[in-house]
Amino acid sequence: MPLSRSLTPVTVAAAVALVLSLPYEATPHAREETPAAEPFGAECRTSVHGSRVTAYCHNAYVGVDRVRLHIECDRWWDLDTDSSPVDTGPAATVRLTGRCWKEVRSAWVSHQER
Template identity: 50%
Template sequence: MDFPFRRTAALLFTAAALAGSMSPAALAAPAGPQEAECRTRVQGSRASAVCFNGNATPDHVQLHVECARWWDPDMDTAPATVDPARHVSLTERCWLEIRHVWVTHSPR
């Protein structure tokens, strides 16, 4: 009979063995610039993004909106700087429906 605690002990032993084999560099924060966390929202023909930068370096964000109608031009906001521990709000719109919304980042 296999008891649940045996499986748990085996998993803990395996995790401990794997953790011991990792170098300190592998456990450190990832190298390179970090991106701000952005959340997008679409309400009818309006799109918005709120970005918060919890990192130590500034991030530059830009909201992109792809409109659903072929005659409705796709829109992009001007790039905005999000300083450390700050947030920024971006908005843009289409004439009618929105097909897709996304945010791009550039560390500059």
Template identity: 65%
Template sequence: MRTTRRIASVLAAVTLLLWTSRTAVSQPRLRVYEADCRIAVEGSRATAFCHNPYPDTDRVRLHIECERWWDIDVDSAPAEIGPAGYAELTDRCWKEIRAVWVSHQPVRNSPGR
């Protein structure tokens, strides 16, 4: 009787393990393609040159962190770059720039697009 309960509990554990691993593997993964961006800084002005070689649209924003505490940091308006598209984003601080980066947000293309 004890052996039967042990076998049943082991079978239940193996079944649960196989079921959870199968559902985890069958979940499709979302592939994220981001536009290629190059950043140039000249003095207090920063420019991002972005090209999207992928079939999905990418929404990009330029972010600038200014060096001086009184200088307001900058976040550009978002720009959508379609397939094979190009965008140039530029902005500036009053004085020196501490950091510059570009953020990406994938845009889901609707079937009618």
């Protein structure tokens, strides 16, 4: 008789539970410590007042963070905008601004490590 016909769903579930409960070692050799990533990225605060958007980004870290403001307008005929990238050096604060003709649907800041 073939083996697949002699296994019942209960038997299969018990076998799976047993295999999953066994200790598992993913690597046969000693584990290597991965180096911790250095902190990066400016902290940005974005505010919307009517159709205008302002973002202040402060970089508290050593690396340079290239930030851009992205604005999505609510009306279909109003063009969405992306600001030019601005390099934010260590201990620097930059202001990014933009606007829609009417309402703002969403606004966010993107970061790129330099």
